[in-house]
Amino acid sequence: MADAPETPGWLRWVDDHRKWLFAAPAMIFVAALLVFPLAWTLYLSLTDAEGSVRAESDFVGLQNYLDVLTDTARFWPAVGRTAAFTVVALLFEVGLGMAIALLLWRPFKGQRWVRVAILLPLVATPVAVGMMWRLIFDPNIGMANRVLGWFGIGPQPWLAGQHSALPTTIFIDVWQWTPMVVLILLAGLTSLSDEPQEAARIDGATTWQRFRHVTLPLLMPTLTVAILLRGIDALKTFDILYATKGRGGGSFHEVETLNVYAYGLSFDYNDYGVSSTVLILFFLIIIGAMWALTARRKEAQR
Amino acid sequence: MSLSACGGGGDDGASKTVRVTLANHVWTDNIKKALPEFEKQTGLKVEITQLGEDQLSDQYNVKLNAGSADIDVMMYRPLQEGKLFAKNKYLADLSAQVKSGKDWDFSDFQAGPVEATTYEGKPVGVPIITEQEVLYYRKDLLAKAGLESPPKTLDELKAAAAKIKAADPSVAGFVARTGKSAAVTQFSSFLYSFGGDFVDGGGKSALNSEAAKQAYAYYGGLIKDSGPANVSTDMSWPEAMAIFTQGKAAFYTEANSLYKNATDPAKSKVSDTVGFAPFPAGPAGSKPYSIPSWALGINAASENTDNAWKFIEWATSKEQTLAQQKSGVPGARSSVWANPEGTSTFPEDLVKAIAASEKTGVGHDRPLVVKVAESREIVGQPIVDAITGKDAAAAADTANAAFQTFLDDEAK
Numbered sequence: 001m002a003d004a005p006e007t008p009g010w011l012r013w014v015d016d017h018r019k020w021l022f023a024a025p026a027m028i029f030v031a032a033l034l035v036f037p038l039a040w041t042l043y044l045s046l047t048d049a050e051g052s053v054r055a056e057s058d059f060v061g062l063q064n065y066l067d068v069l070t071d072t073a074r075f076w077p078a079v080g081r082t083a084a085f086t087v088v089a090l091l092f093e094v095g096l097g098m099a100i101a102l103l104l105w106r107p108f109k110g111q112r113w114v115r116v117a118i119l120l121p122l123v124a125t126p127v128a129v130g131m132m133w134r135l136i137f138d139p140n141i142g143m144a145n146r147v148l149g150w151f152g153i154g155p156q157p158w159l160a161g162q163h164s165a166l167p168t169t170i171f172i173d174v175w176q177w178t179p180m181v182v183l184i185l186l187a188g189l190t191s192l193s194d195e196p197q198e199a200a201r202i203d204g205a206t207t208w209q210r211f212r213h214v215t216l217p218l219l220m221p222t223l224t225v226a227i228l229l230r231g232i233d234a235l236k237t238f239d240i241l242y243a244t245k246g247r248g249g250g251s252f253h254e255v256e257t258l259n260v261y262a263y264g265l266s267f268d269y270n271d272y273g274v275s276s277t278v279l280i281l282f283f284l285i286i287i288g289a290m291w292a293l294t295a296r297r298k299e300a301q302r
Numbered sequence: 303m304s305l306s307a308c309g310g311g312g313d314d315g316a317s318k319t320v321r322v323t324l325a326n327h328v329w330t331d332n333i334k335k336a337l338p339e340f341e342k343q344t345g346l347k348v349e350i351t352q353l354g355e356d357q358l359s360d361q362y363n364v365k366l367n368a369g370s371a372d373i374d375v376m377m378y379r380p381l382q383e384g385k386l387f388a389k390n391k392y393l394a395d396l397s398a399q400v401k402s403g404k405d406w407d408f409s410d411f412q413a414g415p416v417e418a419t420t421y422e423g424k425p426v427g428v429p430i431i432t433e434q435e436v437l438y439y440r441k442d443l444l445a446k447a448g449l450e451s452p453p454k455t456l457d458e459l460k461a462a463a464a465k466i467k468a469a470d471p472s473v474a475g476f477v478a479r480t481g482k483s484a485a486v487t488q489f490s491s492f493l494y495s496f497g498g499d500f501v502d503g504g505g506k507s508a509l510n511s512e513a514a515k516q517a518y519a520y521y522g523g524l525i526k527d528s529g530p531a532n533v534s535t536d537m538s539w540p541e542a543m544a545i546f547t548q549g550k551a552a553f554y555t556e557a558n559s560l561y562k563n564a565t566d567p568a569k570s571k572v573s574d575t576v577g578f579a580p581f582p583a584g585p586a587g588s589k590p591y592s593i594p595s596w597a598l599g600i601n602a603a604s605e606n607t608d609n610a611w612k613f614i615e616w617a618t619s620k621e622q623t624l625a626q627q628k629s630g631v632p633g634a635r636s637s638v639w640a641n642p643e644g645t646s647t648f649p650e651d652l653v654k655a656i657a658a659s660e661k662t663g664v665g666h667d668r669p670l671v672v673k674v675a676e677s678r679e680i681v682g683q684p685i686v687d688a689i690t691g692k693d694a695a696a697a698a699d700t701a702n703a704a705f706q707t708f709l710d711d712e713a714k
Contacts, residue, residue, distance in 0.1 A: 141550075159534070
């Protein structure tokens with residue numbers, strides 16, 4: 001068609017760049033919500049901003065990073081607590097979650113009610129959960145010590161103890177979040193086809209062998225997703241810790257993780273520069289952990 | 303959206319809506335009840351945002367940092383945030399306003415509280431609630447232990463607490479705040495009564511003074527030896543008050559402004575046996591803090607300052623202060639304290655304790671610095687160390703060095 005109407009210039013431009021144009025709203029949205037805060041935090045981490053972010057502040061280069069990375073009083077213990085909290089909580093959640101998911105996998109009578117009961121902690125608000133356990137674990141008037149008393153065990157300090165506080169918060173986290181792991185694993189299990197299982201059974205494989213060599217490898221992608229989601233969440237835990245131990249993670253910083261520390265730096269100390277530095281470092285740690293997990297997964301797939 | 307594009311009335315276009323942010327407090331409940339009267343009088347509309355103490359601080363940190371104009375009147379803690387807010391220029395200068403009303407009478411406000419709401423010679427807030435530390439005690443437990451009157455000195459308090467705890471280990475002799483930061487304010491009266499202070503006359507840290515070391519050892523030791531079993535080091539007033547009002551402690555040192563929690567039968571199991579006494583005397587006498595705990599200020603970024611001031615003027619008027627005080631909230635107006643009606647609803651022994659405290663009281667209950675939260679964690683460390691049985695003197699030395707660094711840092 002030689003005499004096709006001439007397309008106006010701007011329309012041709014639109015046509016040539018349409019992939020950018022159509023994606024633009026989403027990209028602008030992401031930029032506004034993700035890139036800007038991140039860039040701002042990065043900028044603040046290079047300044048000595050304190051008191052008010054509108055107050056004058058000086059560019060101090062990497063001084064904050066140097067200070068934070070050499071801080072063995074608050075920063076490194078907080079890193080240690082964050083790691084301990086995440087690893088221990090994750091181990092229990094995945095272990096228990098797997099066991100419960102396998103139990104709920106096969107249909108049985110009253111299955112629906114059992115599932116609902118097990119998933120209940122998941123729907124409760126973490127702050128409410130924190131307050132509830134705080135009451136239960138109160139050393140003087142709490143339920144936990146009364147129950148222990150029936151068995152002749154003396155009262156325990158639980159959340160009040162300098163060394164028992166972190167394990168207690170891990171327990172609360174496990175109580176609340178194991179159901180989420182169950183939910184994800186159960187979804188994975190239900191989507192598995194029965195044929196490999198049957199084949200293995202006919203070949204005379206034991207229950208353990210079937211789990212180890214059939215179910216687990218097939219479930220691996222789902223398991224990785226569960227570990228990733230739960231792991232990142234556990235790293236960032238704030239609500240439970242804040243609700244049970246308050247600001248600074250208790251008087252001896254017993255449960256002060258990186259998140260609680262950064263919160264205290266900006267909201268109690270108004271040290272926005274240092275706080276941003278901790279947050280950037282924390283962000284890098286999370287990215288590093290994610291990368292390590294997904295890299296292993298890719299390797300396993302190869 | 304209450305941005306008034308055209309007011310029509312010809313005034314400066316200020317909104318008819320005053321946005322007020324208040325803390326959870328009996329004071330706030332009273333104001334909310336009285337609000338319709340103010341709205342009818344002035345034709346203004348008042349929008350109240352009400353938050354817990356910590357959430358309130360966070361809210362201010364976020365909004366004022368951003369220069370937000372959507373807070374007009376703010377309730378704040380002069381000793382906790384006053385210096386920081388004033389330094390950041392969050393608080394409007396009220397010099398002109400406080401002189402404007404004849405009946406309102408700024409000179410009626412007590413001098414100590416006014417000093418705490420003044421920054422660089424200019425009033426930036428109006429004090430609304432005042433506090434002194436007093437001794438809460440259980441009359442029945444005292445009688446049972448054969449004591450006729452509440453302890454007048456810290457030595458007597460220690461002996462009485464030990465005696466009561468020994469008689470029945472399930473009831474603590476003494477309870478008080480134990481959280482590192484929360485305990486600082488209530489510990490301050492012990493510090494002053496031993497003859498110490500956080501900072502000496504020359505602006506240097508004084509935490510390692512003999513008096514301070516004794517005070518740390520006394521406070522921590524009293525809780526460790528005569529306090530509740532398995533005591534937590536996270537207690538602020540709600541937790542400590544709960545132990546006292548559940549009947550699990552004989553003595554409790556706390557701010558008088560919280561007394562309703564102990565005397566209200568709905569909240570307290572010991573409402574009919576609780577008594578109040580002035581803060582026991584130490585080697586330096588009885589020196590409780592006597593401070594303004596809350597004040598009202600105007601956000602410097604507000605575009606509605608005239609109406610904001612109208613609200614403050616009403617909320618801090620003589621009538622409102624009297625009404626507040628009758629419902630148990632101690633105010634900052636001398637005329638209301640002088641008025642017999644102003645103290646008619648307070649327990650008689652509490653009125654006496656307050657009168658005694660006001661004479662000898664100290665005008666601060668925490669270090670007077672800009673970064674108060676950080677300083678409280680430093681000066682509070684020896685308290686929790688002493689409670690958990692560590693050496694109080696050594697902890698005070700460590701804290702002293704840290705506090706000096708902090709003060710040097712702030713002076714820069």
